[in-house]
Amino acid sequence: MTLTASPSGSTVAEAEAFLAAHPEIEAFDIVLHDANGIGRGKIIRRHELLAFYKGGRHLPISILGLDICGEDVHETGLIWDQGDGDLRAWPVPGTLAPLHGTTPPRGEVFMCMYDLEGRPMTSDPRHALQRQVEAMAAEGLFPAAAFELEFFLLANDRGPDGKVQPARDVLDGRPSSKTEVYSVDHLHGMLPLFSDIYAGAEKAGIKAETMISEYAPGQYELTLHYRTDILQAADDLMRLKRIVRAQARAHGVTACFMAKPVESYAGSGMHLHVSLLDREGRNVFVEEVEGQWSQPILHALGGLRATMGESMLVFAPHANSWRRFASQSYAPVSPTWGVNNRSVALRIPAGDIKARRIEHRPAGVDSNPYLVAATVLAGIRHGLAHKIDPGPETTGNGYADGQDAPPIPVDWRGAIFAAQGSDFLKDALGHEMHRTFTAIKASEYARVARTISEVDFDLYLHTV
Template identity: 40%
Template sequence: MPGLKSDHTANTSSDIASSHEASAFVHRHPELQFVDLLIADINGVVRGKRIDSASLDKVYSKGVAMPASLFALNIQGYTVEETGLGLEIGEADMICYPISETLCMTPWQSRPIAQLLMSMHEDRQTPFFADPRHQVVKMLERFKSLGLTPVTAFELEFYLIDQKQKDGRPQPPCSPMSGKRPDTIQVYSIDDLDEYSDFLIASIEAAHAQGLPADTIVAESAPGQFEINLSHIDDALTACDQAILLKRVIRNVAYEHGMDATFMAKPYEEQAGSGMHVHISLLDEQGRNVLAPQHEGDLPNDTLRWAMGGLLEMMGESFAFLCPNINSYRRFGPGFYVPSAPTWGMDNRTTALRVPTGDDNATRIEHRVAGADANPYLVMTALLAGIYYGITQQIEPGDPIEGNAYDQTEASLPCSLRDALRLLRDSKQLEQDLGSEFIDVFCACKDNELETFEQTISALEYRWYLNTL
């Protein structure tokens, strides 16, 4: 049973917003009525409470109580008692404090409502160990000790779906322009962007209104599938905050336009899944990209190779963070271009790690494995842990793959959530990086989901067995 205190915590009080932020915001928005206090749980699902705007100053000065069991919730929203964070501690509250510079208006609301991102603490100086956001903080402190700053960017794929299902299954929404329901694959189609332009433009505008650097939209590999990119920034923690909030923007704007949006990893059996690609480079204290070649022909240089070596070596044991749900593993099938082995290559989109070529100063690693359903904080933690391990231990990645990696490598990454959790539990390195308490809570939540899923009798089982046996 994890205790309420942990040795694996870092002081994040400097990240707590000042009360001056609240008063300045209310002064700029005298019409403000309510504020949604948001916190992302262990699944990356945003939860919280709505307060009257008159209480905002108190939230900034004293925080707001929320139960520790918020981080013991399974994907259905039920408390998993095996985490030790529910009845065992009397459903005890922790204190949540505002995250600086995340207070903003929500343009999709019909009333003047703002939102504010929170993080959970035991007290103002002690982060709560089960809040995944604090794991990123710990990893960034390790990079700071190396004199390095990660520069990161998220790419998120998602599906627009009709608010009405067909035979209990999702379906693409009818085009607001033509009224037709899309059924063809047109990667990078401008026409598809035009069909849903009102929603896409509104999403970008809503993102910008909240200070989220969304800059590119691409029509992806299936009907109703799109990708939206966030610009790179030199604050990996803020990049994760932005990814969480961008998902909220897309869902709410989609609903406002009569559709739903889903980041489920694989909503359609016959179509491609949705991924979460992450780009990472590293700056030294002089602002130089240490992954970039220092001399002609010096690509990949030592640091870049070691970073990839660590990511590749730790990919299996961190896989439960990259693919955290039962459905996550549906993405990994023939013909869907999802890496199923720890591979790397230069400008090769068939490998797990890709080094884009072009401007030397923009040299970076693109990590192409995680699903869109993953928690951005835990994905970032896993990636930073792998890079730090690779650089400090000087792990070599082996030879790059040229050509189609799927034809040259056997699938070796976990093929189920159960296998991934087993590797995570056995990882001494991740236990050292994240703390056994956090890993125990995460695994308990996922074990609960597996047990519930496996005890459920599916429609397919009835079709196969009921009248046959």
């Protein structure tokens, strides 16, 4: 069957206008994001772009069934069960953008996977989020959102102890092993790199905003402008990670998006701020009297608390993800909620009442923003539909609270089991995406479990 129009809504006119505006660009990264959020695809030449917009691009179905190492996971059902046949990827409208600082000049465009008849391929994470957005729209609600991006800048070489070490300032090579939290002067040493990150974001149409020095040596946070389209917010986060990684590499340092790269310091989160608009564009989370919370925000909190345990694999998808959760680490350890309180999992930030929102804090920066956002929206929908009471607010130390909170897994293996058996998560992600994601995670767990690490030898070689 030959499609006469792109099922994604992309148009040839968009590509033609872009080529006319950017005669210098010679090639394009065409990028599809898999279950782990890894960008997979191809680099095509300038003359191939219009053909891509006219007819899509054939890609093997197995590209969405790969583990973190890029190896096939047969249990996804996407490899030989399907004969590893081709499906067709199409451009995502509005994601065609120039890249900053590339030689020769290149552009980039995101794509989504469809079958040959134009139906969404439901193991594509972006489709999982699109599905929740459409379900919420049918209920008269439209999510607005922004992610926060935390990351480390590390030296390319390990330290004398074999562990990672903070990058030296790119301005003058000055080292620092201090936490430097909120130090403005410390930021100045990385200004050449940060300037290129902002330039790359601007070229891509992303409103990157505040940069801070975070709570660990070499750790930083970059915030993003709030979007009225949560799909665009997730696209922003995906693209910004690629920009940060590329510009860090160009400046001779490594951008690290592991959840916990340094054992004695805080890990990196990917907090999601979300609110709901009605058909008239009004924020339904806003209370009539400040501090007397609206029923929608309370029920949304209730749904997120009730579903957090079975969803933790989405928020903490890797072995390293679970090292981030520790008391007094600024990472939540139980599904608590509170106001202006960074020790809880679900925070209502202080600020203008008209900007009332929930800050969802469990996800690590190593998680897939499409799947995180899809799961958060599904949790909110669950709470609204069943009018779930969130329970009492945590008003003090959230690490000392939470005894009466719904249970959550304590490790990666428990999270995999919880996710595999979760009807909620099957509905949140869609059955095919759920099968793909949990199969990949189970395969990765088996890889880690059978690996003999240096810790094993250090603890046991001469002692047992």
